[in-house]
Amino acid sequence: MRCLSDVGEFGFIDRISRLIPSSPYVIEGIGDDCAVLRVSDRIVLVTTDLCIENVHFRRDRVAASDIGWKAAAACISDIAAMGGAPLYCLVSLACPPSERTSYIEELYQGMLSAMSRFGTVIVGGDTTRSNDGISIDVIAIGEAIGNRFLRRRGAKVGDRIVVTGDLGSSAAGLHALINGVDDKELIRAHMYPNPRVLEGQWLCARSEVHAMMDISDGLCQDMGHLARASRLGIDLEPERLPVSPALARYCGEHGLDPLPLMLSGGEDYELVFAIDARSAEKILEDFHHEFRVQTTVVGTVTDAWTGVRIHGESPESIGFDHFKPKG
Numbered sequence: 001m002r003c004l005s006d007v008g009e010f011g012f013i014d015r016i017s018r019l020i021p022s023s024p025y026v027i028e029g030i031g032d033d034c035a036v037l038r039v040s041d042r043i044v045l046v047t048t049d050l051c052i053e054n055v056h057f058r059r060d061r062v063a064a065s066d067i068g069w070k071a072a073a074a075c076i077s078d079i080a081a082m083g084g085a086p087l088y089c090l091v092s093l094a095c096p097p098s099e100r101t102s103y104i105e106e107l108y109q110g111m112l113s114a115m116s117r118f119g120t121v122i123v124g125g126d127t128t129r130s131n132d133g134i135s136i137d138v139i140a141i142g143e144a145i146g147n148r149f150l151r152r153r154g155a156k157v158g159d160r161i162v163v164t165g166d167l168g169s170s171a172a173g174l175h176a177l178i179n180g181v182d183d184k185e186l187i188r189a190h191m192y193p194n195p196r197v198l199e200g201q202w203l204c205a206r207s208e209v210h211a212m213m214d215i216s217d218g219l220c221q222d223m224g225h226l227a228r229a230s231r232l233g234i235d236l237e238p239e240r241l242p243v244s245p246a247l248a249r250y251c252g253e254h255g256l257d258p259l260p261l262m263l264s265g266g267e268d269y270e271l272v273f274a275i276d277a278r279s280a281e282k283i284l285e286d287f288h289h290e291f292r293v294q295t296t297v298v299g300t301v302t303d304a305w306t307g308v309r310i311h312g313e314s315p316e317s318i319g320f321d322h323f324k325p326k327g
């Protein structure tokens, strides 16, 4: 008998997708960062993110408000990934009846800070008892500004692949948490992601940007989704990725190679997008002028293969599949 770990997270999603009938109001169903829905003359973006104690967070190592911030920010990032504006959130919570009310309030304070920072608010949800641990499910509802949005598919041959910010700090922060290293800067990067909401909207308004998503599972794996959705290949040049001073320091102190953390660490919540090669330089310059956020061209779109290759070679173990143990 096959179980979830045999088919993997994405195999499981494929199986479920086949059971679902189509609807004329659904522009994009399962498979992108958000569902894209037609509601009269507007386009609405909806996404959900589930956060489980001892899978996604350990409460003995971080404050409840940090857990709340991250649960909300991770969900809002999927609205940013399509260039949308977050509007409303619903939060469902399962927790043991013995839980302290002050702990749950602190959790909600963290969620509400993230939501208020990114212009959204809780409008409802559900609560239920659990027999073991806390589960938080955040649903974010947003709007496509001017009915424009960016999908994962749409990259064109010759496009440059660009990432915002720097990668790997979140994964290093997780390494620090697991190993009891008190590295405040990196732990903050892990627990306080800042979804690129305004940056995503700005990029979405440019017709030269053809496809976009956020980086949650790790650059290699997420670029693989973008490449396969576009039915094209990406030639990744990982040596172009900048190593932030904090990451370089941490990796030096702990004998780690920063590259795997940057390529497959995940939870960076930066944006990765495909942009027309001829316009890339000017647009990235304007982007930097607007946001003071660095961007890096990390690859090129090709029709020579489908998926991600590093200088033409397949990366062996890429990203994090939630039902499979990490290699």
Ligand SMILES: [Mg+2]
Pocket: 033, 077, 078, 081, 213, 214, 215, 216
């Ligand atoms: Mg996403």
